[in-house]
Amino acid sequence: MTEIQINPFKSVQENANEYFTKAKKSKAKLKGLEIAMKEMQSKVQNAEKTGKKQAQGPERKRKREWFEKFRWFFTSQSSLLCIAGKDRQSNEILVKKQMQENDLYFHADIQGAAHCILKDGQLKAKEKDMKEAAKFAAVLSKAWSGQLAGVDVYSVKPEQVSKQAQTGESLGSGAFMIYGNREWFRKTPLEFAIGIEDSGRIVSGPSDAVKGKSKAFAIIEFGKDSKSDLAKKLKGLLGKKTGLNASLDELMAMLPGEGKIKNAD
Numbered sequence: 001m002t003e004i005q006i007n008p009f010k011s012v013q014e015n016a017n018e019y020f021t022k023a024k025k026s027k028a029k030l031k032g033l034e035i036a037m038k039e040m041q042s043k044v045q046n047a048e049k050t051g052k053k054q055a056q057g058p059e060r061k062r063k064r065e066w067f068e069k070f071r072w073f074f075t076s077q078s079s080l081l082c083i084a085g086k087d088r089q090s091n092e093i094l095v096k097k098q099m100q101e102n103d104l105y106f107h108a109d110i111q112g113a114a115h116c117i118l119k120d121g122q123l124k125a126k127e128k129d130m131k132e133a134a135k136f137a138a139v140l141s142k143a144w145s146g147q148l149a150g151v152d153v154y155s156v157k158p159e160q161v162s163k164q165a166q167t168g169e170s171l172g173s174g175a176f177m178i179y180g181n182r183e184w185f186r187k188t189p190l191e192f193a194i195g196i197e198d199s200g201r202i203v204s205g206p207s208d209a210v211k212g213k214s215k216a217f218a219i220i221e222f223g224k225d226s227k228s229d230l231a232k233k234l235k236g237l238l239g240k241k242t243g244l245n246a247s248l249d250e251l252m253a254m255l256p257g258e259g260k261i262k263n264a265d
Contacts, residue, residue: 062199070094071114071140071254073205075129076212080121082106082133082205084114084140086253088173091115095176099158104130106137107178108188109152113141115176122157130155132206134185139192144256147222150187156180192220194254196238202250216241216265223260227252230259237264 071084083098085091095115099105104121107113116137118125125133134153143151160180193207195214203213210217216238225233231251238246241264 062201070098071136071204073132073136073203073209074213075118075125075132076206076208077126077128077132078124080124080129081119082116082136083119084116084136086114088175092173095161096163099161101158103158104133104155105158105161106133106153106155108137108141108143109154110141110143113137113143116140118155121155128208131185131188132209134188135191135206138188139190139256144190144192144222145258148190150189153185153188154178154182155185156182190222192256192259193217194220194234194251196242196244196246198244200244200246202246202254204254211265215244218264219262220255220259221262222258224258225260226258227255230255230261233261237261 067081067083070090071086073082074080075082083094085094091114094117095105099117100119102120102122104118104125106116106118114137116133118129118133121130121133134155137153138151141151156178160178160182162177162179164177191206192204193210194202194204195210195217196202197213198215203210203217207217207219218234218237220230223230231248234251235246235248238244
């Protein structure tokens with residue numbers, strides 16, 4: 001039984017009004033509590049649904065190869081690994097620590113270009129392998145941002161690449177001198193594609209090299225989409241075609257700069 005306390009110094013009407021006011025406040029609090037409980041229940045249900053989705057389809061995790069620290073691709077004819085630096089530091093590391101005596105070095109003849117290494121290029125490279133390495137070097141240069149149709153690329157042996165500058169000069173990080181004769185690949189076209197393997201790994205490079213190793217791929221050409229916007233479009237496109245969850249970070253790392261999707265397969 002609920003006890004009702006009456007204030008003897010107030011009239012019956014005043015006591016009634018006071019309890020009426022208290023009842024209204026209690027009702028408002030109860031309504032607010034009900035709303036809060038409904039919101040909490042909705043959040044719990046959403047969290048449960050998200051948890052179930054994650055449990056049903058966890059993102060694939062794979063072991064990364066050492067060369068994935070750089071830009072890379074495998075040639076279409078001989079499956080030779082071609083790797084390129086991403087910045088001054090990685091260019092320095094690439095030439096000093098990864099280039100070996102049987103490799104071939106490629107570089108676009110333009111200021112602002114990545115160092116590219118074709119592994120075992122002197123021993124195993126065919127003409128098509130070398131042309132693909134030259135295309136890779138061309139794309140990973142200022143020629144892409146300059147939207148040039150083509151750029152000259154040269155190739156030399158490792159012993160022709162030196163940190164030894166001419167007298168009175170010094171070379172900064174990522175800079176090297178080239179000595180001796182060069183093999184030229186004139187007006188090399190800037191051809192680039194990006195795709196996804198069955199494992200979910202992103203691959204990029206000349207179109208023929210990417211086609212043969214991808215579950216789905218897209219040809220990229222000059223355009224105004226930023227790297228981040230282009231990566232998002234590629235993620236959606238490749239995901240729709242394959243059902244795989246393409247990594248935005250990998251897509252961003254592979255892209256040479258601004259561009260647009262020309263076509264896809």
